[in-house]
Every structure is written in C-alpha cells, then in structure tokens.
Amino acid sequence: VQQTIDELGYRPSPIARALVRGRSRTLALLVSDIANPFYPQLAKAIEREAWLKDYVVVTCGTDDNVRQSRRRVRRLVEQGVDGLIHASVGDDEETVLGLVDPARVVFTNRRPRRSDCHYVVSDNAAGARALTEHLIGSGHRRIGFVGGPEYASNARERLSGFRASVDAAPGVSALVAEGEFSPETGAKAVRDWLRGEDPPTAVVGVNDSVAVGVLEAVLDAGLAVPGDIAVAGFDDVLQTASSILGLTSVSQHVDEMGKRAVRAMLRLLTDPDRPEPIQEIIEPTLVVRRTTAAAPR
Amino acid sequence: VQQTIDELGYRPSPIARALVRGRSRTLALLVSDIANPFYPQLAKAIEREAWLKDYVVVTCGTDDNVRQSRRRVRRLVEQGVDGLIHASVGDDEETVLGLVDPARVVFTNRRPRRSDCHYVVSDNAAGARALTEHLIGSGHRRIGFVGGPEYASNARERLSGFRASVDAAPGVSALVAEGEFSPETGAKAVRDWLRGEDPPTAVVGVNDSVAVGVLEAVLDAGLAVPGDIAVAGFDDVLQTASSILGLTSVSQHVDEMGKRAVRAMLRLLTDPDRPEPIQEIIEPTLVVRRTTAAAPR
DNA sequence: GTGAAAGCGCTAACAT
DNA sequence: ATGTTAGCGCTTTCAC
Numbered sequence: 001v002q003q004t005i006d007e008l009g010y011r012p013s014p015i016a017r018a019l020v021r022g023r024s025r026t027l028a029l030l031v032s033d034i035a036n037p038f039y040p041q042l043a044k045a046i047e048r049e050a051w052l053k054d055y056v057v058v059t060c061g062t063d064d065n066v067r068q069s070r071r072r073v074r075r076l077v078e079q080g081v082d083g084l085i086h087a088s089v090g091d092d093e094e095t096v097l098g099l100v101d102p103a104r105v106v107f108t109n110r111r112p113r114r115s116d117c118h119y120v121v122s123d124n125a126a127g128a129r130a131l132t133e134h135l136i137g138s139g140h141r142r143i144g145f146v147g148g149p150e151y152a153s154n155a156r157e158r159l160s161g162f163r164a165s166v167d168a169a170p171g172v173s174a175l176v177a178e179g180e181f182s183p184e185t186g187a188k189a190v191r192d193w194l195r196g197e198d199p200p201t202a203v204v205g206v207n208d209s210v211a212v213g214v215l216e217a218v219l220d221a222g223l224a225v226p227g228d229i230a231v232a233g234f235d236d237v238l239q240t241a242s243s244i245l246g247l248t249s250v251s252q253h254v255d256e257m258g259k260r261a262v263r264a265m266l267r268l269l270t271d272p273d274r275p276e277p278i279q280e281i282i283e284p285t286l287v288v289r290r291t292t293a294a295a296p297r
Numbered sequence: 298v299q300q301t302i303d304e305l306g307y308r309p310s311p312i313a314r315a316l317v318r319g320r321s322r323t324l325a326l327l328v329s330d331i332a333n334p335f336y337p338q339l340a341k342a343i344e345r346e347a348w349l350k351d352y353v354v355v356t357c358g359t360d361d362n363v364r365q366s367r368r369r370v371r372r373l374v375e376q377g378v379d380g381l382i383h384a385s386v387g388d389d390e391e392t393v394l395g396l397v398d399p400a401r402v403v404f405t406n407r408r409p410r411r412s413d414c415h416y417v418v419s420d421n422a423a424g425a426r427a428l429t430e431h432l433i434g435s436g437h438r439r440i441g442f443v444g445g446p447e448y449a450s451n452a453r454e455r456l457s458g459f460r461a462s463v464d465a466a467p468g469v470s471a472l473v474a475e476g477e478f479s480p481e482t483g484a485k486a487v488r489d490w491l492r493g494e495d496p497p498t499a500v501v502g503v504n505d506s507v508a509v510g511v512l513e514a515v516l517d518a519g520l521a522v523p524g525d526i527a528v529a530g531f532d533d534v535l536q537t538a539s540s541i542l543g544l545t546s547v548s549q550h551v552d553e554m555g556k557r558a559v560r561a562m563l564r565l566l567t568d569p570d571r572p573e574p575i576q577e578i579i580e581p582t583l584v585v586r587r588t589t590a591a592a593p594r
Numbered sequence: 595g596t597g598a599a600a601g602c603g604c605t606a607a608c609a610t
Numbered sequence: 611a612t613g614t615t616a617g618c619g620c621t622t623t624c625a626c
Contacts, residue, residue, distance in 0.1 A: 015316050015377045016619035020602045024312065026376075034344070035536075040337040047331070047358060051369075056376060058355050061344060072348075079323075079353060080312045183537040212537045219541070239332070240480040240509045241538040244516070313603035317618045 018080055027265060028081040029059045030072065030096075032088040036181065036209065037237045038254065042087055042109065045258025053266055055082075064090030064151070073099045083265045086110070091151040103272055108261040109252075110153045118268060120261045120280040124154050127250040127284035128161030128204075131232055134248075134286060135202045136169045140230065144175040144200035146189040146210050152181075155206050158234060162204060175200050179210075186213025187220075194221055201229055202292070208233035208242070208249055215245065215291065230292040246290030253282055315377055324562060325378040326356045327369065327393075329385040333478065333506065334534045335551065339384055339406065342555025350563055352379075361387030361448070370396045380562045383407070388448035400569055405558040406549075407450045415565060417558045417577040421451050424547040424581035425458030425501075428529055431545075431583060432499045433466045437527065441472040441497035443486040443507050449478075452503050455531060459501060472497050476507075483510025484517075491518055498526055499589070505530035505539070505546055512542065512588065527589040543587030550579055 018024040027050055031039040043059050050057045058076065062069040069092040073084065077100050084100055087109040097105065097114065107119035135143055145162045148155030159176065166174040175193055179185030186205050190213075193199045203218070205211030211233030218229045225231055236242065236249035264278045315321040324347055328336040340356050347354045355373065359366040366389040370381065374397050381397055384406040394402065394411065404416035432440055442459045445452030456473065463471040472490055476482030483502050487510075490496045500515070502508030508530030515526045522528055533539065533546035561575045 011375055013316075013377075013619055014375050015312060015321070016602090017621075019310075019312050019316050019604090019619080020621050022602085034337045034341045037334070037337075037536075040331045040334075043356075044331045044358060047356070051357075054372075056355055056357075056372065058353055059340075059344070060348075060353075061341060075351075075353065078308055078311055080310075183540075209537055212541055216541045238538065239334075240506055241535065241542070243480075244509055244513045245538070245541070310603055313618090314605075316603080316620090317605050319618085 022080075023082055023269075024080040025055050026079070026081045027055050027057045027262070028073075028076045028084045029057055030069065030084065030086045030088045031059060031061055032064045032090065032181075034059065034061050037239070038109075038207065038235050039087065041237055041254045042258045045255040046085060046262050049259045049262040053262070055262075055266075062088045062090055062092065064088060064149075066090060066092045066095055070095050070099065082269055085261050085265060087261075089152040089154060103268060104265075106261050106265045106268070106278070108257055111157070113153075116277050118264055118278040120257055120264055120278075120282070121154075122252040122257060122282040122284045124157035124284070125161030125164070127234065127252070127286070128158040129165045130284070130286045131204060131234070131248075131250050132162050132165035133169075134288065135204070135230060135232070135292065136165065136172055138202075138230065138292065140200075140202040141172050142175070142198060142200045142202075143172065144177070144189065144193055144203040146186050146203065146205050146214060147176060147178045148181050148185075148206040148210070150178065155181075158206055181207055181209055183209055183213030183216065186210035186215075187217040188213075190214050190217035190221075194223075199229075202226075203229060203231055205231070205233045207235050208238050208247065211247060211249070212238070212245070215247070225291050226293050232292050236287050242289070246293075248289045248292040249287050251285045251287050253284065257282055319377075320379055320566075321377040322352050323376070323378045324352050324354045324559070325370075325373045325381045326354050327366065327381065327383045327385045328356060328358055329361045329387065329478075331356065331358050334536070335406075335504065335532050336384070338534055338551045339555045342552040343382060343559050346556045346559040350559070352559075352563075359385040359387055359389065361385060361446075363387060363389045363392055367392050367396065379566055382558050382562060384558075386449040386451060400565060401562075403558050403562045403565070403575070405554055408454070410450075413574050415561055415575040417554055417561055417575075417579070418451075419549040419554060419579040419581045421454035421581070422458030422461070424531065424549070424583070425455040426462045427581075427583045428501060428531070428545075428547050429459050429462035430466075431585065432501070432527060432529070432589060433462065433469055435499075435527065435589065437497075437499040438469050439472070439495060439497045439499075440469065441474070441486065441490055441500040443483050443500065443502050443511060444473060444475045445478050445482075445503040445507070447475065452478075455503055478504055478506055480506055480510030480513065483507035483512075484514040485510075487511050487514035487518075491520075496526075499523075500526060500528055502528070502530045504532050505535050505544065508544060508546070509535070509542070512544070522588050523590050529589050533584050539586070545586045545589040546584050548582045548584050550581065554579055
C-alpha cells in the first residue's frame, strides 16, 4: 500500500486539512521592523525551531503602528494561523488581544501589561543594572542614558534598571534622553549633552542602534572612546560590526528567546486550556568590549 | 444586506477560498540566511509591496543547502503558496525548478542559469567594474578581491567585473581569494596577503560582511585605512554601521529590487501564460566613503 | 475492524 | 438576474 502511495507521489494537501481541522501548522511572527538587526536574529531562531516541528512562519513588520498591526493581525487570523508570536514593541497589546484568542499569543521581547498572558522575555532591568554597575565600577560618576520611546516596555525596563543602579550608588548622577530606536536619537542626545554644563563620561544606548549613533557623535566631537567617554549598547546584535567597533553591550540571548517562544507556543497549541500562563524570563549577559575598557582619566 | 453582513461580523475564510480556487494569496521568499544583513532589507521591501497587494509572505532560510532548500520548497508548494521569490544563492536552481512551475518563480539577487526564467537582478559585473575603476583611478596598482563561494552567481559576476577592469588597466595586478560570505573569509585573505611578497594597497570584499573582516584584519595588522590599504565592500547594507565605519560599497538598491520582484510575481500570477520571461536588470550605484578616500602614499 | 457518508466554507457552473 | 447544486481534498463519524 505504502509502495503505491510513494509511486504515485501522493502528498496530502495542507489546505484541505487546514479547512477541516482548523489547524494550518502556520505561526505568525510580529516584529517592529525586520530591517532592525535585532529582529532578523530572532526571526531566524524562531523559524528554525518552528520548521523543526514542521510549522511554517509568516513574519510581519508593524512599524510599531497600531493601525498597521491591526490590519496584519486581522488578516493573519483569517488566514488561519494557529498562533501569534508577538515580538514588536508598539502600543498594540489591547488591539491584538481583542483580535486573537490570548491563549494563542506568546509575547516575546516585550512584556505584556496584562498579567495572564504568555511570554518569554529577558530581564531587561537586570541587564541594565549589570551594565550600569560595570560603568560605575570603572569609575564613572556621571552617566548618560539614551532611552527609547515611552510605549516600549523593554525600553522602560532598561531605563528603570539604569536608574536603580545610579540611585544606589552615592555620588553618581544620571542624564536621561528619550527618542526612537535609531542612531539619530543617540547622536542628538550626545551633541546636546556635550554642549551642556556637565557632560557624562559614559553613555548607555537603549539598544545597539542608538549606541552606534552615540559612538558616532562622540568621535565626531573629536573625543576618544573610551578615554574621554565610554559607550555601551544593548542587545549585542551588531555581529561582525560589533567586533570591529568593540561595542560593549548586553546580550539578550536572542536565539534562546526565539527557541523558547516557539516551544511555549507549541505547548499552548497542544493543550489549549492549561490552567496558568507560561511566563519565562531569561537572564541577559553583559559583554564587555573596548568601548568601556578603561576608567576615565 | 451589507448592513447585516457587517453586523454579524462576517469575514470570508481564505482557507476555504484557497481550497476551491487554488489560490492562497501567499508568496514564499527563499533567502540564504535571514541574519545576513542583506536579506532583511530585501525581505522588508518584498513584504511591504506584497501586503500592499494583499499578499502574505512566508520567508525561509535555506542556508544555501540544497537538501534544506528542497524540503522548504516542497512544503511551501503543498501549503499552496502562489509563487516563489528565490533570493537565496545556493546551487539549488534545478532542484527548485523541478518542484515548482517555473512560471511561478521569480529569481532575484541571483541570476538563474536557465535562460527562460523570470528574474530581477542587479548588474553585479557593472557594479564591480565601477568600484574597481574607482580604485584604479585613485592610484592603486595592486588590488585584492576576496570572493564568495563558487556556486553563487552574484559572487561570480562581481569577480568577473573586477577581473575585467583590472585586465583593462595596464600595470594593475590582482590578487584573488575565495571563501564563504563571512568576515572570517575576508580576515583570513588579508592576513595571507600581508605575509606574502607583494601585498595589495586596496582590497575589495565580495560583500559588506567580507569587507568588515578585511577591515578588521587590516587594522589589527597596525595598518591605516585608507592610508596603507583601502577597503571596499558590496551591497551597502551596513546601515548605521556603514556611516561610522565609512565603508565604501556598491548599493544594489535592494528596496527597488524587492519591489520589482514582487511586481513581476504578481504580473505572472495575473496572466500565467505570457509569451516571454520577465527579466529585469537594475544598475547598482557606487557609494564612496572614507575607506577608499585617498590614493596610497 | 474496514468502508461509506457527511461536511469544513467557499466558488463556479448550472438551472430556473 | 437570482437561486440551487456540486465539489475542492481532506477528516471524522457512523454504520456495517
């Protein structure tokens, strides 16, 4: 029997199967912007793990725009995706949860406000504390933090970790700026601070993109890194560029995060009415490189 | 009537529709490695254009591995994707064309061997010539080229463009190395050349990743860029990092490429039995930055 | 245990 | 023009 099946090259049709079973073996991944170096790495990890379990994944960029997010999600749900991994960072939590059964959503990279949701995130505050303490330990007493947009939970957590460490260290003061997750934000903040009274001797970017902007502005000002100003980022996703730039950063272990997000999703799909939410927190790791190598003067 | 439709919140099911019509409004995108900075930018452009036309896109990494490519494509075809945009660069042309109707495949980034296929690619040879002539014009007489794997058509074209320009310029000689599309390949080639008799005064990487490795090895050797050795890449996809690195590169206009690949695909799907293949070539643009700023000594 | 029948939600071809 | 019916390829249930 099996012989004849092979000979005729028969292959069951996933579409027909999906229609009757209500399961398509398709997962959706929502990201803010695929071109932002953090997300491709996450997407890769997710795709790899999903394919291992024979799931196909559709990746969509939301541009952190609620309208766009809604359109995408609505379409994906109709399309019959089995679950949604929500890794973008826009202010669309309510919108999305209104469109798709929360039991089929795993948040990652961002932590949901609602407490009964599933998520796999890293401990951003702890990462920021480790980084800040490293700077304080290197002798810095005036440290700048260039944050992200207010709506991004990961940016808020990093800022609060930074604040906690600064407040706990006597004699250390902080400068804080906010903006988009872009190099321009980092560069602008640094230029402002350098024009001011008491510029920082170390600057933390809320992610690596911001940190690159910081780096650029510091070097443009004719200052040495880390001699005059130390610089650090967050995410550690610059890959090849980070070795040459020597940028100190905090690794979120994206691969692990992606893998665990998929596994969480599959557990949810296997038994949909589990009593309590899956909520995992991954400890980030500080990666010290040249841009924070030495103490100031 | 329409009122009642809205009131009941009725939405047609794409799955059922797909089953009966044989069209799913889903496109597949094959890339070599999503984490390689070139592909996310392409994927973003493709996704944007596809969504505008209400198509969903599934992106898959092949790791340039024929087996994996076959598995992915087979699954995607069963899944009922309407078309395949093939942007990965592995040696899987025959395999893929055996699995899916060539009239539903658009090659991009890579140029197919078969002449009757649809493609949207950039003129890699012309880009390499422009870059090489720029270096020769800057006074370089000994130029290294760190190439990619033999199976990659884009790498072969870039190399042949390089060769053509070198051969056309009297007194200019070339050094050529081959390897993977990775910084390590670039770094290794440079270290080898620097140990040799007559090292180059300029080195071209087959893409930006390789060029970053080149840059790293040159700086590690204590040499100045571009003072001692000029460095250039290809693709111009380092974004934020390229401004700070100041890496000269050749832009392939990825956004345009992606957009046109999708449009080609949709034209194919609209009228499947068009007489002749869609074959578009985009002219790349040389972007000169600091790493090739001045002539040697 | 094996085999026939109903139906998933839609579209296209048909008959009225 | 409108209404009806068959059937896409599968799974699941029900009868045998």
